[in-house]
Amino acid sequence: MITFLFAASVVLVTLLLIIELWQESALPRHKFGLHFFVTQVWDPIAGQFGALPFIYGTLITATVSLVIAVPLGIGAAIFLAELAPARLSDALEFFIDLLAAVPSVIYGLLGVFIVVPLMRDYVQPALKNTLGFLPLFSGPAYGIGFLTAGIVLAIMVIPYIISVSREVLMSVPRDQREAALGLGSTRWESTWNVVVPFARTGIMGSIFLALARALGETMAVTMVIGNTPTISASLFSPGYSIAAVIANEFTEATGDLYLQALIELGLVLFLLTFLLNGLARLLIVMTSQRGSGTAHA
Amino acid sequence: MSGRLRWRKFVSGFMLTMTGVCALVAVSVLFFILGYLVYHGGKSISWSFVTKLPTPVGETGGGMANAIVGSAKLLLLASLMGVPIGFLGAIYLAEFSGSKVAFVVRYAADLLNGVPSIVIGIFAYSLVVLPFKHFSTVAGGFALGLMMIPITLRSTEEFLLAVPRALREAAMALGASKWKTIVTVIVPAAYRGILTAVLLAFARVAGETAPLLFTALGNRFWSPGWNQPTASLPAMIYAYALAPYDDWHRQAWAAGLVLLGLILVINIVARAILARGIAVPRA
Numbered sequence: 055m056i057t058f059l060f061a062a063s064v065v066l067v068t069l070l071l072i073i074e075l076w077q078e079s080a081l082p083r084h085k086f087g088l089h090f091f092v093t094q095v096w097d098p099i100a101g102q103f104g105a106l107p108f109i110y111g112t113l114i115t116a117t118v119s120l121v122i123a124v125p126l127g128i129g130a131a132i133f134l135a136e137l138a139p140a141r142l143s144d145a146l147e148f149f150i151d152l153l154a155a156v157p158s159v160i161y162g163l164l165g166v167f168i169v170v171p172l173m174r175d176y177v178q179p180a181l182k183n184t185l186g187f188l189p190l191f192s193g194p195a196y197g198i199g200f201l202t203a204g205i206v207l208a209i210m211v212i213p214y215i216i217s218v219s220r221e222v223l224m225s226v227p228r229d230q231r232e233a234a235l236g237l238g239s240t241r242w243e244s245t246w247n248v249v250v251p252f253a254r255t256g257i258m259g260s261i262f263l264a265l266a267r268a269l270g271e272t273m274a275v276t277m278v279i280g281n282t283p284t285i286s287a288s289l290f291s292p293g294y295s296i297a298a299v300i301a302n303e304f305t306e307a308t309g310d311l312y313l314q315a316l317i318e319l320g321l322v323l324f325l326l327t328f329l330l331n332g333l334a335r336l337l338i339v340m341t342s343q344r345g346s347g348t349a350h351a
Numbered sequence: 352m353s354g355r356l357r358w359r360k361f362v363s364g365f366m367l368t369m370t371g372v373c374a375l376v377a378v379s380v381l382f383f384i385l386g387y388l389v390y391h392g393g394k395s396i397s398w399s400f401v402t403k404l405p406t407p408v409g410e411t412g413g414g415m416a417n418a419i420v421g422s423a424k425l426l427l428l429a430s431l432m433g434v435p436i437g438f439l440g441a442i443y444l445a446e447f448s449g450s451k452v453a454f455v456v457r458y459a460a461d462l463l464n465g466v467p468s469i470v471i472g473i474f475a476y477s478l479v480v481l482p483f484k485h486f487s488t489v490a491g492g493f494a495l496g497l498m499m500i501p502i503t504l505r506s507t508e509e510f511l512l513a514v515p516r517a518l519r520e521a522a523m524a525l526g527a528s529k530w531k532t533i534v535t536v537i538v539p540a541a542y543r544g545i546l547t548a549v550l551l552a553f554a555r556v557a558g559e560t561a562p563l564l565f566t567a568l569g570n571r572f573w574s575p576g577w578n579q580p581t582a583s584l585p586a587m588i589y590a591y592a593l594a595p596y597d598d599w600h601r602q603a604w605a606a607g608l609v610l611l612g613l614i615l616v617i618n619i620v621a622r623a624i625l626a627r628g629i630a631v632p633r634a
Contacts, residue, residue, distance in 0.1 A: 056439065057442045057443035057446075057447060058447065060435070060436050060443065061440040061443040061448065061452075061456045062456075063436060064436065064459050064463070064500060064501070064504065065455055067459075067463070067497065067500070068460075068462050068463050069459075070474075070478070071463070071466065074474055074477055075470070075473070075474070078473075078477055125373075126373050126376060127377070129369060129370040129372075129374070130373040130376075130377045133367075133371050133373060133374040134374060137367055137371065138374070146374060146378055148622070149381050150377065150378065150381075151618070151622075152381060152615060152618055152619075153377070153378075153384075155555070155558075155614055155615065156384060156611060156614070157557070157558020157560070157585060157610065157611070157614060158558070158560065158561075159560040159585045159588050159589050159610075160384070160588070160607050162589065162592065163588055163592050163603060163607050164387065166592050166593070167600070168387070209380055212377050212380075213377070216374075216377060240359050240360055240362070240363035241363050241367060242362060242363035242364075242366045242367055243363065245367075246366070266465060269467070270466075270467025270468070271467075272468060272469040272560075273560045273561055273589060277589070277592065277593065297469045297561070300469050300472075300473065301561060301564055304472075304473070304476070304564070304565045305564070305565045305568070316473075317477075320469065320470045320473045323467050323470055324467070324470050327467055335461065
């Protein structure tokens with residue numbers, strides 16, 4: 055029965071976490087209501103708190119990261135599951151797993167000293183010269199900003215997409231491939247028109263998992279996003295994200311309203327990742343039940 | 352060969368090559384990170400780095416001895432909290448619970464596992480820091496321990512469930528009580544898996560920074576006892592990387608090398624333990 059108490063404590067702690075976040079954010083919830091999410095003035099001195107710039111920054115950086123990570127990750131997963139010999143596939147998967155274990159502050163460190171200078175001196179000027187007519191790639195090149203944060207996030211979430219997609223792809227029954235090849239498809243046609251659609255829901259699941267990671271990521275983003283609450287169409291512009299503002303301002307928050315506004319941001323982040331994780335797990339379970347093999351979310 | 356077929360074969364070959372390139376890019380990132388850290392960190396790591404305290408701002412030299420000890424203390428506390436709860440909770444799930452309770456516990460654990468680490472920090476702050484009125488090692492250890500629970504719980508449960516039924520039934524048939532069966536048969540049979548689970552959970556929280564920012568806070572001196580703010584390696588990397596001093600940047604690289612080395616070694620050891628096979632005869 056002791057074991058029951060320990061198991062129950064897990065449930066208890068989780069409930070406590072939700073209650074704590076809800077109660078500790080009561081002040082701004084009553085004072086601002088839904089305006090909290092649509093106003094963009096963040097002025098602790100005047101007691102005005104609008105979360106829009108942070109929500110915008112979080113969504114933009116996560117979007118940029120997925121645009122880069124999804125094609126790369128799925129491509130690599132297809133190679134590992136369909137093409138590589140089992141030995142090579144397992145060896146590469148081992149390295150991918152190690153990559154997933156690298157702590158985010160290390161990605162931040164590399165972001166600050168490698169990605170930021172690279173972006174400022176080469177990538178951003180090049181993008182500006184070729185695609186500068188788009189509002190996305192205009193404005194001065196600081197190096198820090200939405201685009202850089204998105205790229206660092208992409209590097210971080212690629213291992214997750216690869217691992218889960220690989221497992222889902224490998225759980226697609228062999229006969230599906232053989233049937234396609236038997237009908238005269240090329241290797242790629244069998245992969246792209248048969249295997250990938252079969253594993254579609256599971257791959258979507260891996261993407262949601264990656265999205266949840268990207269939204270909640272703190273350290274790496276805080277170190278390269280620029281920490282300025284702006285809403286700008288340009289990806290070069292410095293910005294801010296929900297997790298970053300909590301990390302930077304929590305210890306300095308004076309007054310209950312300020313602190314609780316930050317906790318409400320934490321609540322928003324929690325709910326977002328909660329929804330995405332639930333959706334991801336559902337999708338992955340759905341595919342692995344259709345296939346013959348098993349995949350773990 | 353008709354032109355159409357030639358085109359299809361070309362597309363097939365081209366796209367499959369591209370997937371190989373994707374895999375190569377993904378894996379080479381790991382070697383790039385490792386190489387860069389070894390190059391930069393290796394240049395700045397020294398004996399004084401691991402034995403000396405940080406010097407006052409503006410002076411070069413000094414080390415991160417307090418952060419290394421601080422990290423060790425935080426991880427000790429985290430393990431003391433996360434491992435027993437995760438392990439015993441998993442025994443309950445695998446051996447005792449009905450399916451309804453198990454569903455709720457698993458759901459809660461998965462939920463907890465998905466919570467962004469910065470939110471765990473907020474929780475530990477309001478639960479431990481606020482009542483005691485100051486930042487402390489205990490609060491940091493609590494936050495990290497909280498993150499260890501779901502990882503340990505879920506993977507331990509999986510390894511316990513993988514123990515064949517026949518072993519359980521054999522023990523029961525010999526007259527062993529349920530507890531006796533668990534302690535002398537099931538857990539020993541699954542111990543490699545459980546060890547791997549615990550090691551991976553440990554490695555995962557060892558690099559966490561966000562939950563420490565407003566629980567353990569940071570400290571430029573030794574942190575006596577358990578009730579004071581303490582330095583930790585990840586938080587030091589964060590602070591030093593953003594500081595405007597070159598010497599601090601060098602130390603951030605060295606700290607990064609130490610931290611990443613520790614985490615990768617634990618990961619490789621854990622996987623090696625598992626690869627040698629779970630000590631269970633196949634049923």
